[in-house]
Amino acid sequence: MRILILGGSQFLGRAIAAHACAAGHDVTCAARGLAGPIAPGARFVRIDRDVADGLAPLTGATFDAVVDVSRHPGQVRRAVAALKRPNVHWTFVSTISVYADNRIPGQRADTAPLREPAAEDLEHSTDAIYGAAKVACEQAVGGDAFICRAGLIAGPEDPTGRFAYWPARLARGGEVLAPGSPDDAVQFIDVRDLAQWIVHAAEVRLTGIYDGIGPVRSRGEFMAECASALNASCTFTWVDRAFLEAHDVRRWAGPRSLPIWLPLPDFAGFLTRDTSPAREAGLTSRPPGNTARDTLHWLHVSGGPVVGLTGDEEKDVLAAWHAERVT
Ligand SMILES: NC(=O)c1ccc[n+]([C@@H]2O[C@H](COP(=O)([O-])OP(=O)(O)OC[C@H]3O[C@@H](n4cnc5c(N)ncnc54)[C@H](OP(=O)(O)O)[C@@H]3O)[C@@H](O)[C@H]2O)c1
Known part of the structure; x- marks a missing residue:
């Protein structure tokens, strides 16, 4: 499979690239090259998603699957317009911060109410509107994709230092x-387990909305x-x-x-x-x-x-x- 990772130069994106390479896929990581090196074995394409023609270096390339980790609606809209085609499997990595209600235990991705999305034409997210901006990103991606709403991601290379x-x-x-x-x-998920599941989702062309977290x-x-x-x-x-x-x-x-x-x-x-739907769809969690x-x-x-x-x-x-x- 030819997989394009929009990102791939840090933490989750790099883990997805590493796992996809290890599984024998042809992997391209497209980023500015600022966050860090991409995984060994992947091809790097320099792009800038913040400018109108910033995806031009990908013109002419074809992919079976695309994985996007962006949090900025402007970047997501431009990627969808330039690269999303009916036969291309699309994964968007979202977050459990999209949910409106943090109080009620046991909520499921398919029924939990969402925050109001950020303004339709928003370019950049900030920490203050992270969840609302991700809702806007999800809407820009559309309903035929795999939306993976990650919970706290843990493990080697975590730039946040939280789990560590x-x-x-x-x-x-x-x-x-x-x-x-x-x-x-x-509740959290090891970055390598999440990466493995995202590659698996592309392999089996999983679509729908799931929470990507381990067990409680x-x-x-x-x-x-x-x-x-x-x-x-x-x-x-x-x-x-x-x-x-x-x-x-x-x-x-x-x-x-x-x-x-x-x-x-x-x-x-x-x-x-409640992550039972994700587990049924192949997400596993190491101890x-x-x-x-x-x-x-x-x-x-x-x-x-x-x-x-x-x-x-x-x-x-x-x-x-x-x-x-x-x-
Ligand atoms: N960490 C957690 O606990 C947690 C929890 C829930 C959800 N999530 C979600 O999980 C994902 C984590 O992804 P990640 O670890 O790969 O980190 P990330 O911070 O989302 O990585 C962003 C990637 O996009 C690239 N990028 C940024 N601006 C760009 C631009 N203008 N043009 C082209 N590329 C650009 C960066 O590379 P360059 O800087 O080199 O361009 C980097 O590879 C995110 O979607 C996040 O919202 C994380």
């Missing part, structure tokens, strides 16, 4: 500040499995939302955060999506310990980013928690 916090922290061992309760839900696990199970895979000796001190927020421990990502933690019940639906081990290895060899509380910040919060329990 946990293997990096657990590997140090000792008393670990853990957010919420061990029964709270965690409890946070306690997730932490214990990762610690065990890393041979780390950890004890977990579970600290409630009110205390964390009172001590300026932030949600999800960034400085002073406990990554992948979202306050409940506000986000009870975000990490509890979390495997993702944790490989992410830690990648951190060691690459010095890749880690976000979240520093060791000293974590110690201060734990000390405050224990002090409050004594008094």
